[in-house]
Amino acid sequence: MxxxxxxxxxxxxxxxxxxxxxxxxxxxxxxxxxxxxxxxxxxxxxxxxxxxxxxxxxxxxxxxxxxxxxxxxxxxxxxxxxxxxxxxxxxxxxxxxxxxxxxxxxxxxxxxxxxxxxxxxxxxxxxxxxxxxxxxxxxxxxxxxxxxxxxxxxxxxxxxxxxxxxxxxxxxxxxxxxxxxxxxxxxxxxxxxxxxxxxxxxxxxxxxxxxxxxxxxxxxxxxxxxxxxxxxxxxxxxxxxxxxxxxxxxxxxxxxxxxxxxxxxxxxxxxxxxxxxxxxxxxxxxxxxxxxxxxxxxxxxxxxxxxxxxxxxxxxxxxxxxxxxxxxxxxxxxxxxxxxxxxxxxxxxxxxxxxxxxxxxxxxxxxNVFNFDNTVGYSPATFAIVGYDLDNDRPVRNAKGFLEKTSQGQPGLLISEISKKWPFDGYTDPAKSEAAILRNVFKKGDAWYNTGDLMRNIGCKHAQFVDRLGDTFRWKGENVSTTEVESLLGAFPGVEDAVVYGVEIPETNGRCGMAALRLSAGAQLDPQALAQYLDQEMPAYAAPLFIRLLTEVETTGTFKYKKTDLKQVAYDPAQTQDPLLVRLPGSDSFEPVCSLTYGKIQTASYRF
The missing domain is CATH 3.40.50.12780 (ANL, N-terminal domain)
Known part of the structure; x- marks a missing residue:
C-alpha cells in the first residue's frame, strides 16, 4: 500500500x-x-x-x-x-x-x-x-x-x-x-x-x-x-x-x-x-x-x-x-x-x-462505487478490521476478552456484524456456519462473521484487500502476504504465473517463501537477475528463497491456485521432476537444488 x-x-x-x-x-x-x-x-x-x-x-x-x-x-x-x-x-x-x-x-x-x-x-x-x-x-x-x-x-x-x-x-x-x-x-x-x-x-x-x-x-x-x-x-x-x-x-x-x-x-x-x-x-x-x-x-x-x-x-x-x-x-x-x-x-x-x-x-x-484505484471500495455494512495473531491463528483479545480494531492503513482480520439488516446465510452444514461466527467480539452477546481475510481500512469506509489468512505466513518475525509477493513476481519479465506459499526449513522459526513459477513460451529464467529484482522490490524476509519451475499451474475452476500439493512437495527433489532452485544464505543468485544440497538444508548446514 x-x-x-x-x-x-x-x-x-x-x-x-x-x-x-x-x-x-x-x-x-x-x-x-x-x-x-x-x-x-x-x-x-x-x-x-x-x-x-x-x-x-x-x-x-x-x-x-x-x-x-x-x-x-x-x-x-x-x-x-x-x-x-x-x-x-x-x-x-x-x-x-x-x-x-x-x-x-x-x-x-x-x-x-x-x-x-x-x-x-x-x-x-x-x-x-x-x-x-x-x-x-x-x-x-x-x-x-x-x-x-x-x-x-x-x-x-x-x-x-x-x-x-x-x-x-x-x-x-x-x-x-x-x-x-x-x-x-x-x-x-x-x-x-x-x-x-x-x-x-x-x-x-x-x-x-x-x-x-x-x-x-x-x-x-x-x-x-x-x-x-x-x-x-x-x-x-x-x-x-x-x-x-x-x-x-x-x-x-x-x-x-x-x-x-x-x-x-x-x-x-x-x-x-x-x-x-x-x-x-x-x-x-x-x-x-x-x-x-x-x-x-x-x-x-x-x-x-x-x-x-x-x-x-x-x-x-x-x-x-x-x-x-x-x-x-x-x-x-x-x-x-x-x-x-x-x-x-x-x-x-x-x-x-x-x-x-x-x-x-x-x-x-x-x-468500488466512486472509482478510486487500488481498492475493493465502499461497504454500507457494519464491519471492523481487528488485530490478528498469525502465530496462533486467532484474533487478538484484550484483557477484557474483546477484540480491538487496527489503526488506519494497518492490516487486520475483516469481520462483519451479523444483524437483521446483514444476516448470515452461511452453509448447508450448520456446524460449518457456526465455525465462521465470532461471538462476544466488542460486547457480550454480539455476533460477527469471520471472513478469514486480511484487509486494510484506507478511510471513508473503503478497504484494500491484503490476503487470505491461509495464504499468509510468518518469516523472520514478519508477516508475509502471498498475494503481494505473487503480484510482484508476476511483473518480472517472462513470468506468466506465480504461486507463492510458505515452506519450513529445519531449525528455523516460521516458514520462508517459495514460489512456483510458470514462464512464458520461450522464456528463460535468469537466476541472478531474479535475485537482484527481489532485492530491489521487496524486503528480505518477504523474498522467496526457493523457486519451482512448472510447465502448468493447477487452478480451480474459478482460477484460484491449488497450493496444497505444492506445499507438500516443497523443495524436495525426490518428489518432483520440476526444476528446483534455492538462494542459499549470502548468495546473490539462485542455484539448483540437488539431493546433496537438499540434505544439507535438512541437516541445518546452512544458516537461513
Missing part, C-alpha cells in the same frame, strides 16, 4: 461531483442493499420479470449464434418453469444443475427462481469422489445434466442419493431449435417445454428474500468443497449494490462473461448487474485470452466480468489490433492487483473499474 491509496475525507468529497449523475441509481442500489424485511417478496425472478416488462425488445442474453431479447428469454424461462412444476419441482426443491456456460443454464436457473426452487450449481470440473461429495451434500430431489457432462455424472451416479430416478437431460446444442434425442432413461427437458405456457407463474410472486436461490460450492483448494447458501436476499443486495450503485449499466450495454456460471461472480454479480440496467449478457463457454478482444468487438461489449487472474492473462498477451479503440468502458470483478491496476486501465483504456469484495457464504460486500 502507498500513501496515495489512503482516502481522506477531502479526497472523498472531491470525487463526489463527477458521480452526481449517478446519484439516483446509487440511492436505488442502497435501498435494495439495505432491505431488512426478509419476508419481502423480492427475488431473482422478480428482477427478471421487471426488466422484461421495462425492456422487452432489448437484448437479454447472447452467444456466438443466438441473441434473445428480454421478452423471448423470459418466455423461455416460463416454459421451463411450467414444465418443471408439472413434474413436481416446487418451492424449496433442490435441483442439481450441471451444465457448461450456455444460455440453457441461465434459462434453467431463471425457471428455478420463478418456482422458489434452489439450484445447486455443480462445479463442472469436479469428478469422482469430489463430485459425489458435492452432489450428496446438496441432497437434490432433481438433477439437470447437460449432454457435455453426462459421462462425468454417470461415473458417480450410483453413489449419489436420489439419482436412481430419471434425470433431466439437455442436448449440447441450441435446444430452442433442436431438442435432440435423450439417451434411454433420461428425460429430455427441452422437449418437455414444448407447448408450455409463456406466461409468468404466480409462484414467482411468493418467493421471499429469505428463501435460498443457489447453493454455490467453495472451490475446494484444500479439503472437500462446502455448499454455501445464496439467498434471494443476498442476490438482491448484489443486484442493488453492484448493479445499480456500482456499475449502473444501461439497456444499450453488453456485459461479456466468460466466468463459470456455477460461481457467484457470474450468476450473482454479473447477471445481477446486467438485469439492473436492462443490459445484455454475452456468454462464452470458456475464457480465451487470445479470443478475448475479437469477442469484445463481435458483441460490441461495453463491460466484462473479471477476476484478477484473467486481467493478468490479458496483459501477458501481445498487442492485437482489436484491443485498440475497443468498446469496453467498464469492468466488474475482484482480485485485480495494485501492481497491474494502472497498467491494465491505461493499456486497454478502461474508464471504470468496479472492483468488489464479497464471498458466496458471507454477509458483507464492498463495491
Amino acid at each position: 502507498t500513501q496515495a491509496d489512503l482516502i481522506s475525507p477531502a479526497r472523498f468529497l472531491a470525487r463526489l461531483p463527477v458521480n452526481f449523475s449517478r446519484v439516483p441509481r446509487m440511492l436505488r442500489g442502497l435501498y435494495y442493499a439495505g432491505i431488512r424485511n426478509r419476508e419481502k417478496t423480492l427475488s431473482l425472478a422478480w428482477a427478471l420479470e421487471r426488466t422484461s416488462q421495462l425492456h422487452p425488445e432489448r437484448p437479454a442474453v447472447m452467444d456466438e449464434t443466438r441473441n434473445l431479447n428480454y421478452r423471448q428469454f423470459n418466455a423461455w424461462a416460463n416454459r421451463l418453469a411450467w414444465a418443471l412444476k408439472a413434474d413436481g419441482v416446487k418451492h424449496g426443491s433442490v435441483v442439481a444443475v450441471m451444465l457448461e456456460n450456455r444460455l440453457e443454464q441461465l434459462a434453467l436457473l431463471a425457471a428455478l427462481a420463478k418456482l422458489g426452487a434452489v439450484g445447486a450449481l455443480l462445479n463442472t470440473t469436479q469428478r469422482g469422489k469430489v463430485l459425489t461429495h458435492s452432489l450428496n451434500l446438496a441432497k437434490p430431489a432433481f438433477f439437470a445434466i447437460g449432454e457435455e457432462l453426462v459421462e462425468a455424472f454417470t461415473e458417480v451416479r450410483g453413489d449419489v442419493q436420489g439419482a436412481e430416478r430419471p434425470c433431466y437431460w439437455l442436448a449440447d446444442r441450441d435446444t430452442l431449435q433442436d431438442a435432440g434425442s435423450a439417451p434411454s432413461g433420461w428425460v429430455n427437458l427441452a422437449q418437455r417445454t414444448v407447448g408450455q405456457s409463456e406466461v409468468n407463474l404466480p409462484d414467482s410472486q411468493q418467493v421471499r428474500l429469505k428463501d435460498p436461490c443457489f447453493y454455490i460450492y467453495t472451490s475446494g483448494t484444500t479439503g472437500m468443497p462446502k455448499a454455501s447458501i445464496t439467498s434471494h436476499g443476498k442476490w438482491i443486495k448484489a443486484y442493488g449494490g453492484f448493479g445499480h450503485a456500482g456499475l449502473a449499466l444501461q439497456n444499450t450495454d453488453v456485459l461479456y462473461l466468460t466466468l463459470p456460471l456455477y460461481h457467484s461472480n457470474a450468476v450473482t454479480v454479473s447477471w445481477g448487474s446486467a438485469l439492473a440496467g436492462g443490459a445484455a449478457l454475452a456468454v462464452r463457454r470458456k475464457f480465451s485470452a487470445s479470443a478475448f478482444w475479437k469477442d469484445v468487438a463481435y458483441y460490441n461489449a461495453t463491460c466484462f466480468g473479471y477476476i484478477g487472474e484473467l486481467c493478468r492473462y490479458l496483459l501477458n498477451q501481445p498487442v492485437c489490433p482489436e484491443e485498440k479503440n475497443n468498446s469496453l468502458t467498464c469492468m466488474i470483478g475482484n482480485g485485480l492487483r495494485p501492481s497491474i491496476w494502472n497498467e491494465f486501465k491505461t493499456r486497454f483504456e478502461v474508464q471504470r473499474i468496479t472492483e468488489f469484495y464479497a464471498s458466496s457464504e458471507g454477509n458483507i460486500g464492498f463495491t
Whole structure:
C-alpha cells in the first residue's frame, strides 16, 4: 500500500461531483442493499420479470449464434418453469444443475427462481469422489445434466442419493431449435417445454428474500468443497449494490462473461448487474485470452466480468489490433492487483473499474462505487478490521476478552456484524456456519462473521484487500502476504504465473517463501537477475528463497491456485521432476537444488 491509496475525507468529497449523475441509481442500489424485511417478496425472478416488462425488445442474453431479447428469454424461462412444476419441482426443491456456460443454464436457473426452487450449481470440473461429495451434500430431489457432462455424472451416479430416478437431460446444442434425442432413461427437458405456457407463474410472486436461490460450492483448494447458501436476499443486495450503485449499466450495454456460471461472480454479480440496467449478457463457454478482444468487438461489449487472474492473462498477451479503440468502458470483478491496476486501465483504456469484495457464504460486500484505484471500495455494512495473531491463528483479545480494531492503513482480520439488516446465510452444514461466527467480539452477546481475510481500512469506509489468512505466513518475525509477493513476481519479465506459499526449513522459526513459477513460451529464467529484482522490490524476509519451475499451474475452476500439493512437495527433489532452485544464505543468485544440497538444508548446514 502507498500513501496515495489512503482516502481522506477531502479526497472523498472531491470525487463526489463527477458521480452526481449517478446519484439516483446509487440511492436505488442502497435501498435494495439495505432491505431488512426478509419476508419481502423480492427475488431473482422478480428482477427478471421487471426488466422484461421495462425492456422487452432489448437484448437479454447472447452467444456466438443466438441473441434473445428480454421478452423471448423470459418466455423461455416460463416454459421451463411450467414444465418443471408439472413434474413436481416446487418451492424449496433442490435441483442439481450441471451444465457448461450456455444460455440453457441461465434459462434453467431463471425457471428455478420463478418456482422458489434452489439450484445447486455443480462445479463442472469436479469428478469422482469430489463430485459425489458435492452432489450428496446438496441432497437434490432433481438433477439437470447437460449432454457435455453426462459421462462425468454417470461415473458417480450410483453413489449419489436420489439419482436412481430419471434425470433431466439437455442436448449440447441450441435446444430452442433442436431438442435432440435423450439417451434411454433420461428425460429430455427441452422437449418437455414444448407447448408450455409463456406466461409468468404466480409462484414467482411468493418467493421471499429469505428463501435460498443457489447453493454455490467453495472451490475446494484444500479439503472437500462446502455448499454455501445464496439467498434471494443476498442476490438482491448484489443486484442493488453492484448493479445499480456500482456499475449502473444501461439497456444499450453488453456485459461479456466468460466466468463459470456455477460461481457467484457470474450468476450473482454479473447477471445481477446486467438485469439492473436492462443490459445484455454475452456468454462464452470458456475464457480465451487470445479470443478475448475479437469477442469484445463481435458483441460490441461495453463491460466484462473479471477476476484478477484473467486481467493478468490479458496483459501477458501481445498487442492485437482489436484491443485498440475497443468498446469496453467498464469492468466488474475482484482480485485485480495494485501492481497491474494502472497498467491494465491505461493499456486497454478502461474508464471504470468496479472492483468488489464479497464471498458466496458471507454477509458483507464492498463495491468500488466512486472509482478510486487500488481498492475493493465502499461497504454500507457494519464491519471492523481487528488485530490478528498469525502465530496462533486467532484474533487478538484484550484483557477484557474483546477484540480491538487496527489503526488506519494497518492490516487486520475483516469481520462483519451479523444483524437483521446483514444476516448470515452461511452453509448447508450448520456446524460449518457456526465455525465462521465470532461471538462476544466488542460486547457480550454480539455476533460477527469471520471472513478469514486480511484487509486494510484506507478511510471513508473503503478497504484494500491484503490476503487470505491461509495464504499468509510468518518469516523472520514478519508477516508475509502471498498475494503481494505473487503480484510482484508476476511483473518480472517472462513470468506468466506465480504461486507463492510458505515452506519450513529445519531449525528455523516460521516458514520462508517459495514460489512456483510458470514462464512464458520461450522464456528463460535468469537466476541472478531474479535475485537482484527481489532485492530491489521487496524486503528480505518477504523474498522467496526457493523457486519451482512448472510447465502448468493447477487452478480451480474459478482460477484460484491449488497450493496444497505444492506445499507438500516443497523443495524436495525426490518428489518432483520440476526444476528446483534455492538462494542459499549470502548468495546473490539462485542455484539448483540437488539431493546433496537438499540434505544439507535438512541437516541445518546452512544458516537461513
